[in-house]
Amino acid sequence: QLPPPVVHYQMNNVTTSSDPIGNRETVLILTPMVKFYQEYWDNLLKLNYPHELISLGFILPKSQEGNDATAALQEQVKKTQSGPKKKRFASITILRQDTELPLRSQAEGDRHKLENQKPRRAAMAKARNSLLFTTIGPKTSWVLWLDADIVESPPTLIQDLASHNKPIIVPNCFQRYFDKEENRMAVRPYDFNSWQDSLTAEDLASKMGPDEILLEGYKEIPTYRSLMAYMADDAKGRDPHKEMPLDGVGGTALLVKAEVHRDGAMFPPFAFYHLIETEGFAKMARRLGWKSTGLPNYFVYHYNE
Ligand code: GDP
Numbered sequence: 258q259l260p261p262p263v264v265h266y267q268m269n270n271v272t273t274s275s276d277p278i279g280n281r282e283t284v285l286i287l288t289p290m291v292k293f294y295q296e297y298w299d300n301l302l303k304l305n306y307p308h309e310l311i312s313l314g315f316i317l318p319k320s321q322e323g324n325d326a327t328a329a330l331q332e333q334v335k336k337t338q339s340g341p342k343k344k345r346f347a348s349i350t351i352l353r354q355d356t357e358l359p360l361r362s363q364a365e366g367d368r369h370k371l372e373n374q375k376p377r378r379a380a381m382a383k384a385r386n387s388l389l390f391t392t393i394g395p396k397t398s399w400v401l402w403l404d405a406d407i408v409e410s411p412p413t414l415i416q417d418l419a420s421h422n423k424p425i426i427v428p429n430c431f432q433r434y435f436d437k438e439e440n441r442m443a444v445r446p447y448d449f450n451s452w453q454d455s456l457t458a459e460d461l462a463s464k465m466g467p468d469e470i471l472l473e474g475y476k477e478i479p480t481y482r483s484l485m486a487y488m489a490d491d492a493k494g495r496d497p498h499k500e501m502p503l504d505g506v507g508g509t510a511l512l513v514k515a516e517v518h519r520d521g522a523m524f525p526p527f528a529f530y531h532l533i534e535t536e537g538f539a540k541m542a543r544r545l546g547w548k549s550t551g552l553p554n555y556f557v558y559h560y561n562e
């Protein structure tokens with residue numbers, strides 16, 4: 258039997274609500290990936306959001322590292338999609354990047370060097386945009402950006418974030434490490450891209466050339482922005498659902514109503530109001546009328562290299 262010649266989608270039936278499971282809302286999980294971490298995959302499998310409502314999309318570079326990660330990913334995809342029906346995802350797309358990031362070493366120290374940031378973040382932005390524009394569909398309600406090196410995240414991640422019913426919402430991304438002085442494991446902030454703007458930063462930006470960008474987390478350029486990374490409350494009596502408004506967001510874990518992307522908010526690979534990639538995305542969304550929210554007490558954890 259032939260498929261119908263025209264498929265109609267009523268976009269106002271694609272809801273994004275605080276009860277995404279009750280309303281059977283579809284979630285597209287997007288991950289740019291250069292290394293495959295088993296913990297990341299295991300956490301995807303442990304998501305207790307109905308898997309038949311989840312689609313996955315990946316983009317990997319065409320480097321040796323990217324080839325290895327693709328092979329590891331494909332093996333897990335095969336296992337999951339031929340395993341128990343309840344665990345299978347609705348669909349999985351793997352893209353290979355047409356270009357490589359302009360940086361050979363992917364070590365944490367090198368990636369975070371100030372002079373490497375602009376070309377790196379621009380290339381990351383393009384990778385995110387390719388992934389987004391090739392995978393978003395007429396039924397997508399939510400887009401969850403989740404980096405491949407997020408090795409700890411709760412099984413209720415999607416519904417926890419969605420319950421706030423915000424156009425853009427971002428948890429706090431920390432990292433576990435061994436504290437040598439205290440001789441025990443401890444946690445520290447990892448992602449500094451979720452922030453509230455400051456007068457200093459606005460002033461710095463106003464004096465910049467059109468292609469210059471303002472980066473966060475570098476002592477060479479103090480911005481005095483309020484970083485969500487430092488705004489987590491003490492463990493005692495901490496409310497994981499506490500919200501704060503944000504002007505910039507990080508992309509390690511980030512839930513976006515698909516409508517925000519459909520309106521045209523993407524990851525600028527160029528200086529947009531002196532911001533780039535995920536921070537530029539928050540700004541572009543804001544210009545389209547969508548605000549960003551942070552959850553300083555809700556944690557996901559980044560791998561420690
Ligand atoms: P950082 O943690 O902010 O320093 O950034 P990462 O280097 O971890 O990159 C963020 C995400 O993009 C992670 O999921 C990486 O696996 C992925 N990534 C890093 N480099 C590349 C690349 O060249 N191509 C693609 N497609 N993904 C990449």
Ligand code: MN
Nearest residue numbers: 404406509559
């Ligand atoms: Mn990372």
